[in-house]
Amino acid sequence: MSAHGRTIGDHAGTAGVMALCLGLSVGVQCALLASPLLTMHVFDGVLQSRNDDTLLALTVGFVLMVSLGGLLRYLRARLVATATESAGMRxxxxxxxxxxxxxxxxxxxxxxxxxxxxxxxxxxxxxxxxxxxxxxxxxxxxxxxxxxxxxxxxxxxxxxxxxxxxxxxxxxxxxxxxxxxxxxxxxxxxxxxxxxxxxxxxxxxxxxxxxxxxxxxxxxxxxxxxxxxxxxxxxxxxxxxxxxxxxxxxxxxxxxxxxxxxxxxxxxxxxxxxxxxxxxxxxxxxxxxxxxxxxxxxxxxxxxxxxxxxNAPPPWLPHDAEAPAGLHVANLTVTTPDGTRTLVRALDLAVAPGSVLGVRGPNGAGKSTLLRALLGICAVRDGERRLDGHDLRMPGLRNAAVGYLPQGAQLLHGSVLDNIRRFGDGDAASAVAAARRVGAHDAIGRLPRGYDTPAGSQSGLSGGQRQLVALARAFHGAPRLLVLDEPEAGLDAASIALLHAAVANARDAGAVIILVTHDPAEWAGLATEWLDLAADGAWHLTPAAKAGDRP
Ligand SMILES: Nc1ncnc2c1ncn2[C@@H]1O[C@H](COP(=O)(O)OP(=O)(O)OP(=O)(O)O)[C@@H](O)[C@H]1O
Missing domain, CATH: 1.20.1560.10 (ABC transporter type 1, transmembrane domain)
Structure with a gap:
């Protein structure tokens, strides 16, 4: 159902519930008003006529009306509770x-x-x-x-x-x-x-x-x-x-x-x-x-x-069937989150499937912010970014087709397994396969509870272990776009070698890979192109063959 259809349905449902609550309230009022009416009859009629039958009939009527009022009030309370609960959830x-x-x-x-x-x-x-x-x-x-x-x-x-x-x-x-x-x-x-x-x-x-x-x-x-x-x-x-x-x-x-x-x-x-x-x-x-x-x-x-x-979600661009495969960025201007400084000005980028784009630049140049901007998870002043013609800001697309390793791993409250399979219903085998792909399986096996080990901020995982789990999460489900922010951070030499192999395999399988690094020499054999960011918002693309040439 479209978002618009759901809205109409919601409004119709809310109006129906309100009408029912009003109807029940009118019933409650009628039952309530019966009490003074009956009291008046008892005093003005029965006390004068001393007719026991009338008194009995009035008493029965009174009990019935009070019971009916109680029942209607109960039904209304249930209805109000259900309606307010679902409004609260929404x-x-x-x-x-x-x-x-x-x-x-x-x-x-x-x-x-x-x-x-x-x-x-x-x-x-x-x-x-x-x-x-x-x-x-x-x-x-x-x-x-x-x-x-x-x-x-x-x-x-x-x-x-x-x-x-x-x-x-x-x-x-x-x-x-x-x-x-x-x-x-x-x-x-x-x-x-x-x-x-x-x-x-x-x-x-x-x-x-x-x-x-x-x-x-x-x-x-x-x-x-x-x-x-x-x-x-x-x-x-x-x-x-x-x-x-x-x-x-x-x-x-x-x-x-x-x-x-x-x-x-x-x-x-x-x-x-x-x-x-x-x-x-x-x-x-x-x-x-x-x-x-x-x-x-x-x-x-x-x-x-x-x-x-x-903070409403932005309107997504429609699918562009003409767009070439891979990542396409057009006229993207990225600012600091508070909008006071331009970090990357009017970036145009095309990264074909099976390519690795390395991003480098001094501290604070905007590398991490650029990755977030590519994924549509931070505001940009202008521009588009598409994966195979789809607007990358669509959360469904990111969940299905993107692997992201943010700076600092950012594991969530839950087990290692939950984190690797992104809290989805995927089977454990797919999480284990992702961990094997990045060389994290053995390290996870050495944890006290293996894949069931808690991984949230209160967990006892070391920095390197957290990075390995986060890498496995990024590679889970063989994504078409891998966005890795300093993937080698905190890893020992053996783990870095396994990570290189994982990136090479993903590249050979046709993924688009974007990685930020402070150690370009480490990735020299894998990168197909380098994007250099300067501190003033300028940028420069260099094919990997000429990777040593800085702007
Ligand atoms: N919430 C914020 N408000 C204002 N400026 C911010 C905010 N967050 C980040 N910045 C600024 O944005 C700039 C880019 O930050 P970013 O983390 O993208 O840099 P980076 O190139 O990845 O740096 P590093 O190499 O140190 O990781 C920095 O100058 C930083 O001070």
């Missing part, structure tokens, strides 16, 4: 994708904060907020009923509900700015702490943990203080709101007694009016009471949707 997957894209563009902190925002929105959706909102339907129904009993009852209830709504607005007005600063301060301090704690070896190795935490403490403290201040103000107003709800019922009793004394209303209507006033005020009080969840949740939702829209 939001989470959108936020995850946007966080990864944001991190690629150099904004890791915002990505982390977005995941915090997802929790905030889910807390709002998962709480009683949706049910409270639907219960607001009771307010007009109860007030209409009160007007039928006597206009004074109706106007008193309107006055009480307006007062409650004003208190809600006051809570919003007096705490909104505080809540906003508390939330952004919290997001900033969490991101700052996470960033500081990432380099755990260095923090402990240089005894810097204490100083780092001390520097962070004022930021964390400020976020907590702002949050507490907002909570305190909101709680004071909530207290006022519950008091107003009680007052409304008491005022209703007094007005009812006055109307009964003037024979303008019956005793039964007094009781019904008191119950109805409580029913009208309760949902408004609850909305005021859960205001904090609302305010935080809605603010988080606004930030999230903005963040997801800013």
């Amino acid at each position: 939001l989470q997957s959108g936020a995850l994708g946007a966080s990864v894209r944001g991190a690629m563009a150099g904004d890791r902190a915002r990505g982390l904060a977005a995941l915090g925002d997802v929790s905030e929105v889910r807390r709002m959706l998962g709480g009683a907020v949706a049910s409270d909102l639907l219960d607001l339907l009771t307010v007009p129904a109860a007030i209409a009923f009160l007007f039928l009993l006597h206009p004074i009852y109706g106007w008193t209830a309107v006055g009480g509900c307006v007062l409650l709504a004003l208190l809600g607005a006051l809570a919003d007005r007096t705490t909104r700015a505080l809540v906003r600063s508390a939330m952004s301060e919290q997001a900033r301090s969490t991101a700052a702490l996470t960033g500081r704690l990432r380099g755990r070896d260095m923090l402990h190795g240089l005894g810097m943990l204490r100083a780092t935490l001390q520097r962070w403490r004022p930021e964390g403290q400020r976020a907590i203080e702002l949050g507490d201040a907002a909570q305190r103000r909101a709680r004071a107003i909530q207290g006022l709101a519950s008091f107003t709800g009680l007052m409304l019922q008491m005022v209703m009793v007094t007005i009812g007694a006055w109307l009964v004394a003037r024979q303008e209303a019956s005793t039964g209507s007094l009781l019904a009016a008191t119950m109805l006033a409580g029913m009208a005020a309760a949902p408004v009080s609850r909305v005021v009471a859960t205001w904090r969840d609302w305010a935080f949740g809605v603010a988080a939702w606004r930030r999230l949707t903005g963040f997801i829209a800013t």
Whole structure:
């Protein structure tokens, strides 16, 4: 199904669920309103006529209506829970994708904060907020009923509900700015702490943990203080709101007694009016009471949707059937992630299947960033990059046809086997074959749990072992494009020799290979062409036969 079709389907499904929730809520309101109606009949009819049969019939009716109301309320709660759960999941997957894209563009902190925002929105959706909102339907129904009993009852209830709504607005007005600063301060301090704690070896190795935490403490403290201040103000107003709800019922009793004394209303209507006033005020009080969840949740939702829209996946170019086989790069301009400096200007490149392009240049010239730009995992100012005519930014294409070895291996939480087969369902044999291809199989065999050894950041793998596992992951599935960032880093001489053989085999099998190296002599026998990057964005291509000629 197309993305567009899915969107229409989603909207139709959401509209259907909302209509059903509304229908169930109307049913709940009818059942609720039956109680004051029956109470009025008991007082005004049965107490006068002393008819036991009528009393029994009214009691049965009352029990039935209350049970029906309970059942409908239960069904609505289930429906709301399912709908909010799936909305939360959709939001989470959108936020995850946007966080990864944001991190690629150099904004890791915002990505982390977005995941915090997802929790905030889910807390709002998962709480009683949706049910409270639907219960607001009771307010007009109860007030209409009160007007039928006597206009004074109706106007008193309107006055009480307006007062409650004003208190809600006051809570919003007096705490909104505080809540906003508390939330952004919290997001900033969490991101700052996470960033500081990432380099755990260095923090402990240089005894810097204490100083780092001390520097962070004022930021964390400020976020907590702002949050507490907002909570305190909101709680004071909530207290006022519950008091107003009680007052409304008491005022209703007094007005009812006055109307009964003037024979303008019956005793039964007094009781019904008191119950109805409580029913009208309760949902408004609850909305005021859960205001904090609302305010935080809605603010988080606004930030999230903005963040997801800013980090939306780029529109992919259509397949170019005319394009020659291999990697084609046209007019690609790569900048630093923050966009302040051009690293590679207007690069044109054609690497045929069965070729090895070596990339070299001084530290910081932009070699790693260029590889990321080729794979479409960092923003570029201009240009296209295609593999066999397909836009390389398509994640499906990269998963199926690309092998990538980033700088620093970057193994993920999971076993060595999981990492090599990229967390897919592929059989273990394919992972073992990839490990054999790059000469990693024996090294993995010597690990305490072999292919089941944990490989994430907390694992005990050495730098070289991590590099071998990452190489096996890159070569897994015989990719058509291999992008290797300093593949020889951390490897001993024997492993480097096996790596050369793996690259030669992949080249002979028709793969396109791009590799960054600081040791061009190491790859002199394999590279078919060299791309030299200068510090000012200039670049130069040299056929391997003339590899010694630097620009
Ligand atoms: N998040 C960022 N914000 C701003 N500049 C960045 C960011 N990340 C990297 N850079 C800059 O981009 C430039 C290119 O970095 P890159 O890692 O691509 O260089 P490199 O040629 O691979 O370097 P090395 O040989 O040291 O690995 C560097 O000058 C670096 O300072």
